[in-house]
Amino acid sequence: MTHGRARLPDRLSQAVTDLIALRGWARVRGNAQLAEAWKSVAGASVASGTRVVGIRRGVLHVAVGNSPLLSELAAYHKVNLLATFSRDHPELKIRDLKFVMRGNLSSQ
DSSP, X not given: OOTTOOOOXXXXXXXXXXXXXXXXXXXXXXXXXXXXXXXXXXXXXXXXXXXXXXXXXXXXXXXXXXXXXXXXXXXXXXHHHHHHHHHHOGGGOOOXXXXXEOSOGGGO
């Protein structure tokens, strides 16, 4: 009960959490974690032609730089990539992969 007193200051931990959310730092760190996980699962060769866009509702969105690679990933490698994510990075809870065409990955 406060009995007319001013509200007590937030706990330091809550203030830091709020600042991180406000500045978007957690999202940046999260995207870096996703990119590293993608590189470890897909391999350096595939990762160099792709870029993680983000994750929404358990679906990892990956931008692909060219059509042949997009087709190959979607048709031949998706099931194995998902299985590897489940095995190596269960904390990410990736349930599906979505590949989208993006021409020049370096400028995005």
